[in-house]
Amino acid sequence: MTAIKAPYFEVAQGKRTFYLTQLSAKIVVKISYAAVRGQDDEEGAIQRVLNTSRISGIKAFTLAGGDYPNAIVLNWVSAKNRLKRTAKDISFNSEEFSAQIIDGQHRVAGIRAAIEERKSIGDLQLPVVIYNGLTTKECADIFLSINEEQKPAPRSLVFDLFGLASSELVDPAAVRARDIALSLNDDAESPYNGEIKLPGGKMRKGGIALSTAVVAIKPLVEDKGSFEQIGLTNLEDQRRVILNLFLALQGKYGNKWDEKDNAFLWAAGFAAALQFLHLKLMSYCSGKQSFEQSTIADAIALGADNLIRQTDIKGLGGGKAVAEVYDRLLDAFRPVQKKAGKFKI
Known part of the structure; x- marks a missing residue:
């Protein structure tokens, strides 16, 4: 078990607050997981089943040196591995199933596959947004605000x-x-x-x-x-x-x-x-x-x-x-x- 410490910014938007930080890809794939709606009986389960063809494409994109400027959005849920913070840093242990993925599950899965092929990819620094203890309704609100209101670029x-x-x-x-x-x-x-x-x-x-x-x-x-x-x-x-x-x-x-x-x-x-x-x-x-x-x-x-x-x-x-x-x-x-x-x- 590895102790992780990272600088962060606290951002308040409306009723909610999140921490904006950067973490290495190997840490993100270790601590995060997707809770699938209809399959996982837990608070915050709003994800769909993974599309394997998208994962292979993201893996190839990662191995080719693709950029990831958009943040992976997480909901910290672990009761035993609590997220701690000081005025400058957040800290936690590198434990599995610590945070649900609200947005970015295909990116995380594709990056994980790339790390398995080329270990050095694990050092890639990723922007990460961390919410703490959100409900299913709150996770759904954030997921929809990203995937419905913030439209992708025209094809x-x-x-x-x-x-x-x-x-x-x-x-x-x-x-x-x-x-x-x-x-x-x-x-x-x-x-x-x-x-x-x-x-x-x-x-x-x-x-x-x-x-x-x-x-x-x-x-x-x-x-x-x-x-x-x-x-x-x-x-x-x-x-x-x-x-x-x-x-x-x-x-x-x-x-x-x-x-x-x-x-x-x-x-x-x-x-x-x-x-x-x-x-x-x-x-x-x-x-x-x-x-x-x-x-x-x-x-x-x-x-x-x-x-x-x-x-x-x-x-x-x-x-x-x-x-x-x-x-x-x-x-x-x-x-x-x-x-x-x-x-x-």
Whole structure:
């Protein structure tokens, strides 16, 4: 058992007071735990079950040297390991189950996993907020104030900042998807020239948010994704395939492409088109050894009588709208098949 002493600031906010301090990562993971609502029968149990995929991501982020400027928020609950304080320091013993985690359980779990792989991570200094003896209601109030009232940054801004951040701290697939989305926005040939909505841009109806574009493109470009499976791994080839898809669709609409009732100028249509590329056109075009605009256009029977319009999906929720546009594309899919040969089975 190790005695820990750390300087602190006492902060009063409304009816509650907390201590703001810094502790090493190895101490934080030792003394803290998550009390899960519905599973743990104790005061202060407000956490959800851990998401293992998030933990692996945080572990990788930590090992890559990621920063943790936001405080881990704890509720000190141990009766035998009491939190002591003087005018300058707080002190306690390094004992397990001393403090519940109010906010930051995935960060703590990811950092713990990183320490198991690289012991020196344990010396990482973390900002920590410590409340003392809160009730379940108080823990819930604080959790909600952090996770509901203090909204995270818009996803479009996050994806936009990927172009500035250190390479080891960003998602390579999201960076590639962002590069393609920006190319669609900047290329004079692109049907989406000026139609990708970037952070800081003027608010308007229609257009495709950068976050929507990145999320839609990412399954195609990620590690072991659709493009890699057929050997298209460089940026220019991937960009051109996606551009050819939208040029083929634009050709079906002709001078009606720029009309606001064109479903593909809205988020659901954009996402559905890329889902169609991912699930149908990728294998079809690969089999024909051609991703040319003409190959794609020949396989999609859209014309004046069956163009997909925004009014057709008005009132549908995001997922349902995407599914409706995808189904309409599927109905229009007319693959030009070669004469069947013998298959090896």
